[in-house]
Amino acid sequence: MHTVEMLERLLALAGQMGYVIRQEWLGGSGGGECQFGGRRYIFVDLALNVVEQLDQVAAVLRNDPTLPLARPAPALLYVLGLKRAA
Numbered sequence: 357m358h359t360v361e362m363l364e365r366l367l368a369l370a371g372q373m374g375y376v377i378r379q380e381w382l383g384g385s386g387g388g389e390c391q392f393g394g395r396r397y398i399f400v401d402l403a404l405n406v407v408e409q410l411d412q413v414a415a416v417l418r419n420d421p422t423l424p425l426a427r428p429a430p431a432l433l434y435v436l437g438l439k440r441a442a
Contacts, residue, residue, distance in 0.1 A: 362435055363410045370398055370417060373426050389416040410435065 367377050375389075379400045387401035387409075398416050400409050417423055418436050428436060 359406050359410055362432070363406060363413065365429070365432060366410065366413045366417065366435065367398075367400075369426060369428055369432065370413060373417070373420065373422060375416075387412050 370377060374396055376395055376397045377400065378397055379402055381403055382399065382401040384401060384403040387399045387404070390397050390399065398413060400412060402409075404412065414435050414437070417428075418438070423436070423438075428438075433439065
């Protein structure tokens with residue numbers, strides 16, 4: 357699976373998990389997760405290349421304790437750094 361497609365799938369998963377996705381030009385100095393107004397946001401820094409954006413989103417989801425409840429597709433487990441269930 358290509359990097360852009362993987363990023364799109366991770367962003368879709370994040371949306372299913374309740375995150376609001378904001379893709380903003382942050383000059384390469386920001387991005388990640390924040391919470392305000394009772395909502396969870398992922399800011400994706402468009403100044404980063406696609407691989408860095410993928411790493412940014414994967415880091416947020418990897419650290420979310422509700423990730424197992426979302427049941428990520430097997431193709432996403434690798435990029436999330438998780439082992440495939442037996």
